[in-house]
Amino acid sequence: MISSSSSSSTISASADTMLLKEDCNKEGKKHSFLFRRTSQATAASNLNRQRYSLCHNVGDAVAVTFQAVRLCFKILRYLWVGYEWMARFVSLGCYAVLIFPGVLQVAYYYVYSNQVRRSIKYGDQPRNSLDLYVPQSRDGQNPDPKPVVALVTGGAWIIGYKAWGSLLGSHLCDRDIIVACLDYRNFPQGSMSDMIKDASQGISFVFNNIAEYGGDPNRIFVMGQSAGAHIGACTIVEQAMKEGGGERVSWSVSNIKAFFGLSGVYNLYNLKDYFHSRGLHRSIFLSIMEGEESLERFSPEVMVQDPKIKDAASLLPPFTLFHGTADYSIPSHASKSFAEVLERVGVKVEAVEYTGKTHTDLFVQDPMRGGKHQLVEDLIFIIHQNDTEALARNAMAPRRRRLVPEFMLKLAQRVSPF
Numbered sequence: 001m002i003s004s005s006s007s008s009s010t011i012s013a014s015a016d017t018m019l020l021k022e023d024c025n026k027e028g029k030k031h032s033f034l035f036r037r038t039s040q041a042t043a044a045s046n047l048n049r050q051r052y053s054l055c056h057n058v059g060d061a062v063a064v065t066f067q068a069v070r071l072c073f074k075i076l077r078y079l080w081v082g083y084e085w086m087a088r089f090v091s092l093g094c095y096a097v098l099i100f101p102g103v104l105q106v107a108y109y110y111v112y113s114n115q116v117r118r119s120i121k122y123g124d125q126p127r128n129s130l131d132l133y134v135p136q137s138r139d140g141q142n143p144d145p146k147p148v149v150a151l152v153t154g155g156a157w158i159i160g161y162k163a164w165g166s167l168l169g170s171h172l173c174d175r176d177i178i179v180a181c182l183d184y185r186n187f188p189q190g191s192m193s194d195m196i197k198d199a200s201q202g203i204s205f206v207f208n209n210i211a212e213y214g215g216d217p218n219r220i221f222v223m224g225q226s227a228g229a230h231i232g233a234c235t236i237v238e239q240a241m242k243e244g245g246g247e248r249v250s251w252s253v254s255n256i257k258a259f260f261g262l263s264g265v266y267n268l269y270n271l272k273d274y275f276h277s278r279g280l281h282r283s284i285f286l287s288i289m290e291g292e293e294s295l296e297r298f299s300p301e302v303m304v305q306d307p308k309i310k311d312a313a314s315l316l317p318p319f320t321l322f323h324g325t326a327d328y329s330i331p332s333h334a335s336k337s338f339a340e341v342l343e344r345v346g347v348k349v350e351a352v353e354y355t356g357k358t359h360t361d362l363f364v365q366d367p368m369r370g371g372k373h374q375l376v377e378d379l380i381f382i383i384h385q386n387d388t389e390a391l392a393r394n395a396m397a398p399r400r401r402r403l404v405p406e407f408m409l410k411l412a413q414r415v416s417p418f
Helices: 002-078 080-112 162-173 192-213 227-244 268-278 282-288 307-313 333-344 361-368 374-383 388-395 406-415
Strands: 116-121 129-133 146-152 178-182 215-225 256-262 319-324 349-354
Touching (some): 080 116, 129 162, 129 192, 146 227, 146 374, 162 178, 162 215, 178 192, 192 215, 215 227, 215 374, 227 256, 227 307, 268 282, 268 333, 319 374, 349 374, 374 388
Parallel strands (some): 146 178, 146 215, 215 256, 256 319
């Protein structure tokens, strides 16, 4: 009995063990299945997250790229004039290369000639200096006082410099005329008011000191080229207004023999949009001119028509306005319009046009050609018109030698950015 009971217990335990193993196997299979399902779900979730992350990154990249491209186009639209300036700088580089042989010779003359007195101070502000081109005395004689041209060079109110007058200075100097090339503060070192103040102070220095250098203070002419013509005209009109208003002045505009304007601008209202289209950005132009509200004040053509300054207009010297018909930097109608206005207000004026001449032809290329230079001949005729001896010497003067081959000057005319 004992043995039978023990055997039954053993069989029962074995059966329980087998059932337990079977249950464990079933449970293990069940957990394995669940683990596989969980792993698959996790992998799917990770894949979905990766897909979402990739799409999100691509979307971000597309959005950023779109915004960057949009911003670039916006900047290009705003800075289109800047690209115009870049193109002009390239043209300027080509132009400089073509006229370089002449520039080199003029630079040598400017540095080493004993006729040039460089950087004479006329004021205490930066760039308040001038260069004097003094004719050589003949045979040790005590020469008669020479007529004087106070020259204000151009440079778009930004790159003006007294040395730019070297070519014209040397030409006139050889014809018994003293030339004083005035330097002045350019933008952004100064604005239009500063430029006029500097020019006025330079002219005052010439009046009060030129006799020491052999000049005749009773035969002083003022000349300006391009932006320098604008500065010079503004200076003379402003000085006439001061003098007409009874202000105390250091020089008298009525003592100016004549004003010569070469390729100048005299009405800013008419040309501000044109300058913008040519590369001088409107915001920069208005900064130079001290804002839109100052355009009238710095437009001589407008100012001389003001009935309030009628007395001042009567003090103005004779004006001669030179301009080339092929000038695209400042169209020739700028001089014609100013001449018509001056004539209406009673100022003696003459407008002289040079057919086919560009903005730089009269001031750079033509003087480099040698021989007779029409602008110089016209200036000499006016300056020496009451001096028959000087006119006779001018007629016998030797021809100037050529500085640059003709084909290079013609190419320079074509590529000139001015």
